[in-house]
């Protein structure tokens with residue numbers, strides 16, 4: 168229950184949602200699910216919402232956590248992927264100002280819109296699409312709200328466990344596969360062991376790529392491939408998937424101003440929280 172509540176508890180920044188946007192959301196139609204986050208009732212998405220979900224302009228501030236769960240479920244089904252609600256109900260996103268469940272939702276929704284806008288299903292296999300979406304959902308699991316520099320300088324348990332090498336990203340991966348190892352959360356159970364190995368490796372590679380300390384290295388590798396990009400080359404495909412998740416992770420700025428702007432305050436709030444603890 169604790170994990171469930173932390174996954175769907177409203178974020179501290181919810182006060183930023185104005186009456187205006189709430190009304191706009193209601194105008195978009197649909198039936199509200201129960202407000203008790205421990206009981207995820209599927210939310211009926213209106214046609215307008217379903218269409219809006221495919222666009223980068225989607226306004227995530229208008230939605231309650233249980234509604235975002237239904238949107239995630241729709242995105243998976245829409246791409247022909249298997250989704251279990253119990254899987255997300257087990258996820259553990261903390262109530263941080265920035266690295267919370269709404270950020271996870273935004274990154275995943277941007278990935279979903281990129282898949283449609285760039286017709287990625289024509290270029291990638293379904294396993295690649297599953298890896299892209301699952302890595303996005305899991306990429307900041309159990310983020311403590313303190314960055315890698317803090318973890319390393321403060322010699323935290325995570326930094327010690329992962330020898331100062333991407334402590335947070337390694338932790339997000341480990342939490343993800345702990346969740347998927349639960350029998351009722353194993354969304355990969357219909358894959359054979361070889362395919363599972365590929366999905367696990369692919370997901371880990373993408374989540375580890377979100378460490379900004381590796382930004383230059385990943386970008387350089389992509390620049391070397393981009394002029395002669397080969398969709399049949401596994402190395403090229405992996406590099407493109409890494410760039411895609413990196414773009415989605417920092418994609419707030421490409422959204423409309425009213426959607427992007429509140430995230431700046433969230434980021435600053437989390438940063439100053441860290442500075443206060445460290446000084």
Ligand SMILES: [Zn+2]
Pocket residue numbers: 270274306307416
């Ligand atoms: Zn992130």
